Amino acid sequence: MSGPIRVLSVTSELYPLIKTGGLADVTGALPLALKDQGVEVRSFIPGYRSVMSKLENPRVVKTYNNLFGSKAAILADEVAGHKIYVLDCPDFFDRSGGPYLDENGADWEDNWQRFGALSKAAADVALGKLKEWEPQVIHAHDWQSALSLAYVRYANFGNIPRIMTIHNLAFQGRYDAKIFKKLGLPKKAWAMNGVEYYGGIGYMKAGLSSADVITTVSPTYAREIRRPENGMGLDGLINHRENDLYGILNGIDDDVWNPPEDPYITKQYSARNYQMRRQNRFDLETEFGLFHDEDPLFVICSRMTWQKGVDMLLELLDELVPMGAKFAVLGQGDNAIERGFLAASQRHPGRIGVKVGYEEPIAHRMQAGGDAILIPSRFEPCGLTQLYGLRYGCVPVVTRVGGLADTIIDANEASVSLGCATGVQFYPPDPFHLKQAVVRTIKLYNDKTAWKSMQRAGMRSDFSWGRSAARYVDLYRQVIANYDAKKTFRPLSRAIRAAL
Numbered sequence: 257m258s259g260p261i262r263v264l265s266v267t268s269e270l271y272p273l274i275k276t277g278g279l280a281d282v283t284g285a286l287p288l289a290l291k292d293q294g295v296e297v298r299s300f301i302p303g304y305r306s307v308m309s310k311l312e313n314p315r316v317v318k319t320y321n322n323l324f325g326s327k328a329a330i331l332a333d334e335v336a337g338h339k340i341y342v343l344d345c346p347d348f349f350d351r352s353g354g355p356y357l358d359e360n361g362a363d364w365e366d367n368w369q370r371f372g373a374l375s376k377a378a379a380d381v382a383l384g385k386l387k388e389w390e391p392q393v394i395h396a397h398d399w400q401s402a403l404s405l406a407y408v409r410y411a412n413f414g415n416i417p418r419i420m421t422i423h424n425l426a427f428q429g430r431y432d433a434k435i436f437k438k439l440g441l442p443k444k445a446w447a448m449n450g451v452e453y454y455g456g457i458g459y460m461k462a463g464l465s466s467a468d469v470i471t472t473v474s475p476t477y478a479r480e481i482r483r484p485e486n487g488m489g490l491d492g493l494i495n496h497r498e499n500d501l502y503g504i505l506n507g508i509d510d511d512v513w514n515p516p517e518d519p520y521i522t523k524q525y526s527a528r529n530y531q532m533r534r535q536n537r538f539d540l541e542t543e544f545g546l547f548h549d550e551d552p553l554f555v556i557c558s559r560m561t562w563q564k565g566v567d568m569l570l571e572l573l574d575e576l577v578p579m580g581a582k583f584a585v586l587g588q589g590d591n592a593i594e595r596g597f598l599a600a601s602q603r604h605p606g607r608i609g610v611k612v613g614y615e616e617p618i619a620h621r622m623q624a625g626g627d628a629i630l631i632p633s634r635f636e637p638c639g640l641t642q643l644y645g646l647r648y649g650c651v652p653v654v655t656r657v658g659g660l661a662d663t664i665i666d667a668n669e670a671s672v673s674l675g676c677a678t679g680v681q682f683y684p685p686d687p688f689h690l691k692q693a694v695v696r697t698i699k700l701y702n703d704k705t706a707w708k709s710m711q712r713a714g715m716r717s718d719f720s721w722g723r724s725a726a727r728y729v730d731l732y733r734q735v736i737a738n739y740d741a742k743k744t745f746r747p748l749s750r751a752i753r754a755a756l
């Protein structure tokens with residue numbers, strides 16, 4: 257094959273243009289890592305207000321008079337090293353509030369149209385309707401772009417290999433059956449192996465059943481979602497697709513998350529002089545209104561949702577503070593959880609500091625100044641904040657689930673004596689085991705030799721994108737090779753699957 261592999265990545269978030277969570281970090285970093293490995297990724301994203309304001313030199317490459325009832329255009333641009341196509345559709349995307357939620361935190365009522373339109377227009381690009389560029393693979397991320405694979409699959413003309421990546425199965429985009437007619441898909445798509453899902457429409461379901469290959473963001477999560485307790489109703493389908501399912505661990509963008517050159521922190525440092533973190537710790541304590549003392553400083557930087565298990569921590573705070581733990585908390589999400597943390601900070605001034613909101617610079621300062629980052633997730637497809645913690649010498653304390661299980665080496669007797677422990681793991685995710693983990697962490701923190709060794713081992717570990725990007729390259733190569741002249745996909749052989 258000559259020239260770079262051409263991939264269209266379809267996503268509702270992309271750092272640094274629009275981010276609400278880890279999806280943006282991955283779709284922002286992976287294309288750059290793939291560029292170094294001979295893949296040209298162009299990303300297809302919605303023209304939210306914040307995205308439109310960051311465009312530099314947009315060109316109109318396609319127009320629509322009626323895309324789900326609205327006028328729209330596809331713009332091409334290059335921003336922050338990314339080649340992007342932006343769906344400019346003011347009716348759907350030019351509004352205040354977030355990408356998925358309005359200012360009151362409710363789902364936008366027209367999300368099915370907004371992300372239906374995104375998917376339809378992305379499928380047009382995939383099917384070669386732009387004169388300037390034709391991709392060889394379409395790669396969709398999460399439910400918001402999943403329908404693009406169905407549009408490609410059911411198109412009358414053209415077809416290319418279709419890859420679906422699950423970042424989080426908890427969000428699925430489920431809608432009433434009555435929207436089916438408005439999606440513009442053929443009747444045959446209304447089927448159990450199509451877009452129909454428990455009598456309605458499931459966007460994630462449609463993506464999973466239309467994909468040639470499915471990936472998720474860690475090997476352990478790939479196994480977990482095959483079980484009813486983690487499959488969120490899709491475990492049956494996922495088991496049916498077991499031969500097409502791959503777990504590829506996320507990496508981190510080590511230019512963005514880079515302590516020696518992080519512009520957001522007071523004192524830059526590296527693995528060699530990480531003691532300089534002390535100044536960052538002091539400043540973080542000041543920023544969160546915490547006492548300056550030697551007690552361990554736990555940081556939490558997370559969406560405030562059931563998934564993240566932060567409600568379990570809330571229950572325990574009144575017991576943990578007297579044990580000598582201090583907490584700096586940054587997050588937003590569930591109102592009851594946000595209120596709970598704010599109330600706890602009132603009860604324990606100087607020991608618990610809380611900021612409700614989304615602040616990228618503070619997220620960096622927490623990693624650079626915290627002693628340990630707490631991630632008590634009930635499930636975690638990969639998790640990125642533990643990887644940032646490793647790189648910043650902020651020791652991760654995590655549940656042994658999903659990507660957290662794959663990336664952290666628990667501090668047991670063997671790993672501590674070998675100097676390869678990088679964090680603390682606990683299981684199952686419940687308040688009792690969380691409390692034990694915090695107690696164990698405080699003990700380790702007070703053993704200065706063990707603690708330094710954990711920080712150093714974490715900072716030595718390499719979770720940059722290189723290796724994982726190489727797995728995506730292999731996958732792209734294989735799916736392209738397995739498309740025959742009739743443009744149908746031959747499932748990958750067992751030997752190839754094993755090699756991937």
Ligand SMILES: Nc1ncnc2c1ncn2[C@@H]1O[C@H](COP(=O)(O)OP(=O)(O)O[C@H]2O[C@H](CO)[C@@H](O)[C@H](O)[C@H]2O)[C@@H](O)[C@H]1O
Pocket residue numbers: 276277278279281282423424473506557558559586587588613614615616619636637638639640641659
């Ligand atoms: N209040 C706040 N202010 C500033 N920054 C904040 C913040 N709250 C969170 N963040 C940042 O958002 C990102 C969250 O990363 P996670 O891996 O926890 O992703 P998330 O659960 O959103 O995404 C899903 O997708 C990713 C990507 O595949 C998976 O790793 C993950 O398991 C899955 O649940 C990090 O960059 C973190 O620093």
